[in-house]
Amino acid sequence: MIPNKILGMAVITRGSAKRLAVLFLVIAAFLLWAYLTMIRMPGKSYSGLLMPLTGAQAALRDALRRDVEMLASEIGPRGVVRPIELAASADFIERSLQQAGYDVQRQCFDVHGVTCCNLVAQISGSSRADQIIVIGGHYDSVLVDGIFCPGANDNASGVAATLALARAFGGRQTARTLRFVFFVNEEPPYFQQSEMGSWVYAKRCRERDENIVAMLSLETIGCYSDERGSQKYPFPLGLLYPSTGNFITFVGNVGSRKLVRESIGSFRRHAKFPSEGGALPGSMPGVGWSDHWAFWQEGYPAIMVTDTAPYRYPHYHQASDTPDKLDYDRMARVVEGLEQVVVDLANPEQ
Numbered sequence: 001m002i003p004n005k006i007l008g009m010a011v012i013t014r015g016s017a018k019r020l021a022v023l024f025l026v027i028a029a030f031l032l033w034a035y036l037t038m039i040r041m042p043g044k045s046y047s048g049l050l051m052p053l054t055g056a057q058a059a060l061r062d063a064l065r066r067d068v069e070m071l072a073s074e075i076g077p078r079g080v081v082r083p084i085e086l087a088a089s090a091d092f093i094e095r096s097l098q099q100a101g102y103d104v105q106r107q108c109f110d111v112h113g114v115t116c117c118n119l120v121a122q123i124s125g126s127s128r129a130d131q132i133i134v135i136g137g138h139y140d141s142v143l144v145d146g147i148f149c150p151g152a153n154d155n156a157s158g159v160a161a162t163l164a165l166a167r168a169f170g171g172r173q174t175a176r177t178l179r180f181v182f183f184v185n186e187e188p189p190y191f192q193q194s195e196m197g198s199w200v201y202a203k204r205c206r207e208r209d210e211n212i213v214a215m216l217s218l219e220t221i222g223c224y225s226d227e228r229g230s231q232k233y234p235f236p237l238g239l240l241y242p243s244t245g246n247f248i249t250f251v252g253n254v255g256s257r258k259l260v261r262e263s264i265g266s267f268r269r270h271a272k273f274p275s276e277g278g279a280l281p282g283s284m285p286g287v288g289w290s291d292h293w294a295f296w297q298e299g300y301p302a303i304m305v306t307d308t309a310p311y312r313y314p315h316y317h318q319a320s321d322t323p324d325k326l327d328y329d330r331m332a333r334v335v336e337g338l339e340q341v342v343v344d345l346a347n348p349e350q
Helices: 004-039 055-075 083-099 152-169 197-207 253-268 292-297 328-346
Strands: 104-111 114-123 128-138 176-183 211-219 249-255 275-279 301-306
Touching: 004 176, 004 275, 055 083, 055 152, 055 176, 055 197, 083 114, 083 152, 083 176, 083 197, 104 197, 114 197, 114 249, 114 275, 128 152, 128 197, 128 328, 176 253, 176 328, 197 292, 211 253, 211 292, 211 328, 249 253, 253 275, 253 292, 253 301, 253 328
Parallel strands: 128 176, 128 211, 211 301, 249 275
Antiparallel strands: 104 114, 114 176, 249 301
């Protein structure tokens, strides 16, 4: 005969086991949902050899290098505390867009007595002109601990890529409207503050009730390495993604997961270059660290295209962030792939 006390313990143990089993099932179901929703992306990252650049890719590489050198070397550090250089950067971008055939609009506002301007070039769409795609990057560089940073990768690389895409689409017609926007004041102390250029711009778009269906922030895209261990992540992403920093990343918040998937899926169809993607919580370190964050605040889907910046690039926010540190061959491959992403986004099948 088994004592009642032992029977009671047996009953409690079985009940606890059932509850634990249910808990584990719930956790497993959540992890599966999270993986399928946030991590698993369409297509497959390219893993083959990179072939020699074509003539068109070489020309693109050279144009990217020239634009990065203009911003980060000839003009140099640029921001509200360097107003002459900030204005020179805006003038250079405007001239470049005008030479590509665009009428350029400036959205200017005052910050501590300095005129700060976002610059906008637009191609009006045909059948879906009310649906707007924004491609942009910030042209200011950071001041850290009294050190003025040239900002070659952060973010002359993104500006050069945006200029290259604007040139590629000059004179072309798309179903949706394309806007190439160059933002001021992304860097601290204006990051995620009311003077942040992209937030000023996104707020105006919301006030006008404009239908932005996609925003691509091109941010720090010039660093690549084939060395194992060259790629770092905030925990626990290192358990899920490669440790070699040879890829371009498409990242957004969970609310922008459709855009993340569409963009990386298109890139993988067209580009023979490694790529990774994620639709992750916006509060995770790094996920919202650029101008796409401002569009989230106004309810627009937005993603960042990046080399992951501080998680790979050793010169991030340093005086050593100079043009000679960038890999222009791989940048050209990325920008060429992004051109096809924009084509697909701008001309949806339905």
